[in-house]
Amino acid sequence: MKAEDGTRAGAGAGAPHLTPFEIRRELPGSNHSRLLQLLHESGDLSRADLARAVGLTKATVSSLIAEMIREGLVVETRQRAVDGPGRPAVDLNIDRLNWLVVAVDLSPDRELRGALIDLAGNVHVRESIATEGALGDAALQKTIELIDRLILRADRRILGVGVCAPGTVDNEGRVLASHNLDWVGLPLKAEIERHTNLPTCVANDANAAALAERDLYASEEDLMLVKIGFGVGAGIITNGQLVQGSRFTAGEIGHVAVGGDGGPRCVCGREGCLEATLSLPRLVARVEESPDAAREGVLRDAGECLAIVLAPLVGSLGLEAVVVTGLIDPFVEPILSSTRDALRARLAAEVVDSLDLRVSEVGDDLVLQGAMSLVASAVLGIQ
Known part of the structure; x- marks a missing residue:
């Protein structure tokens, strides 16, 4: 990689590092990026492994790797054990801690x-x-x-x-x-x-x-992540790819009406939106204002409202999993239990039985x- 003045980045003592903006201009779509992608997917690959995978000469790959080591993007991780004569291969990986x-x-x-x-x-x-x-x-x-x-x-x-x-x-x-x-x-x-x-x-x-759940924790190719907080929204992954829609509104389930006129007023100005029932501040307030005997009913009502929105999406998209994040612990079991019961009333049994309805293990992070x-x-x- 070269800096904007044309000098080789990292070449020589005291040479300045590329800035992140310069790295962004240099990397995406380049051979550097292809090597980083392989290391991201597989990790601990040698220069020879990388050369074979991308169809470049080992000398070219060695030069590219040397640049990225100087920039702190790649690090040598270990020497492989060898039988017989010859230099041991050195494995490489992205320098994720740098x-x-x-x-x-x-x-x-x-x-x-x-x-x-x-x-x-x-x-x-x-x-x-x-x-x-x-x-x-x-x-x-x-x-x-x-x-x-x-x-x-x-x-x-x-x-x-x-x-x-x-x-x-x-x-x-x-x-x-x-x-x-x-x-x-x-x-x-x-x-x-x-x-x-x-x-x-x-x-x-x-x-x-949803992208983090896909990349770090999920095995499913088709999933929806429902995020409950100050508002309610969802991220949809189908065939492993994020769905945004032409107006970037895919997954905006918080402002889908789940009740008739006279329901709770939402911040958008309408009545009966899912968010007006299921957002965490609204939900906590309703539970705290209710007598003890009525509190589980409040939570089950919220779960049913969620199912009203989820049912057509689960049925039409063939989702393997719905992952919920943002609920506080006492709310999880009654809401998800009610959601599953309400889905069963709206979808074929085999669809509901095969759906993994769960809470994200990662939580707020x-x-x-x-x-x-x-x-x-x-x-x-x-x-």
């Missing part, structure tokens, strides 16, 4: 959460900022403040910033509509890149969580891990 991603989740109730995460998924630092009802420009300023705090605490190079927001987000990192943050058409990616001078990815929070994966993909070109 870089940090600033990961931010804007979806929780009452606070914004962030972390510094390395490319192996290890969380090094956590920060949060109370929202204090901030909306619009005030919410943007709190987001930037949280990112600044995390950057100041980084003890190694930062690859980029990943931000996950509730609402509709396009592929250019614009928040087209977020009722919970009062953002409409906000160019969030551009705002953050201008402020930090770091490559930035902005995505819907549920989509990012799933969105942050998704933010890290988005940055790694955008900057390094690995999927």
